[in-house]
Amino acid sequence: MTAKVLIIATNGFEQSELMQPRANVEKAGFETVLASPESGSIKGWDQKDWGESVDVDISLDDVDVDDYAALLLPGGQMNPDILRMDDRVIDIIEEFDNADKPIASICHAPWLLAEADIIDGRTITGWPSIRTDLENAGADVVDQEVAEDGNLITSRNPDDIPAFSEALIARLRALSGSEEEEMSDSVA
Template identity: 45%
Template sequence: MPTIEGKRVAFLATDGVEQVELDQPWQAVSEAGGRPELVSLEAGEIQAFNHLDKGDRKQVDTTVDQANPEAYDALVLPGGVANGDFVRADERAVKFVKDFVLSGKPVAVICHGGWVLAEADVVRGRTMTSWPSLKTDLRNAGATWVDKEVVTDQGLVSSRNPGDLDAFCAKAVEEIAEGVHA
């Protein structure tokens, strides 16, 4: 596994985040030497879920108002239906994501996290995957949607669901190690 020693990785999530889609990439980033930080819409804690059941509460490191995309080396957008919908409805979060994508830094997104990229209008001309119900939303936003475990397009790593997490995490760490894409 490549090393990402000292790289700061923003994980943008809020209440309703799918816990395994936050925890497993977080662990992969940590084990590769990266510094994951939970960025959210509000300070305090967020409520993670295991599908429809409440999971753990997670401590927020900083709010999206305080977070500067320039301070991070990569961005991870975990899924969860409520999480994806809440984040895409927040103008501050959408701006943060758009600025991040436009910087060319690696972005890793899984499941319903793709909604945020569609809302930020940054998927036009990109190939990606997601939870199948986002297929039309992503196509309408200009993406080419494919049903694959993991898709990488110029530093954008996308994946479908928790069953794809091993491949998703490995590819995300690899892209973070590579750094900025043109």
């Protein structure tokens, strides 16, 4: 059975940070499922204006963490700021962390990890404007493409998407027992 990656997002997600990692994960042979507080579709933010809409696959209430190998949290300023006020989102993040399943979070999305209170004493990165928030939550914040600490994979911005995707795909392959492959050509 193909490993599934849960993606949680809402309106205002950074378009590149959902679309590109999702495409990379699917190209690597893994299934993705998009959950949201909204039903129907949600609209991305593409740099300076609204972008494309994507269909929501399931509601947050229908998420069973046992069905997924990993969690992907795209950033954008609006998306995680809205989601961190949703108790169900925070519960899901805590459940993934308690199960020691990979949680990949980029840009502003590490705000969600701080809200879930799972970054104290852990090394992570994120968008520059949230780094003080992450430090205040107890994280050791670094400025690098990808920071991996235990089950957490974090990146700073859209420029980091190739390395971010490679890190998540490597974890998924390790979990599923797949042989490591050179991914630089397969990740955009």
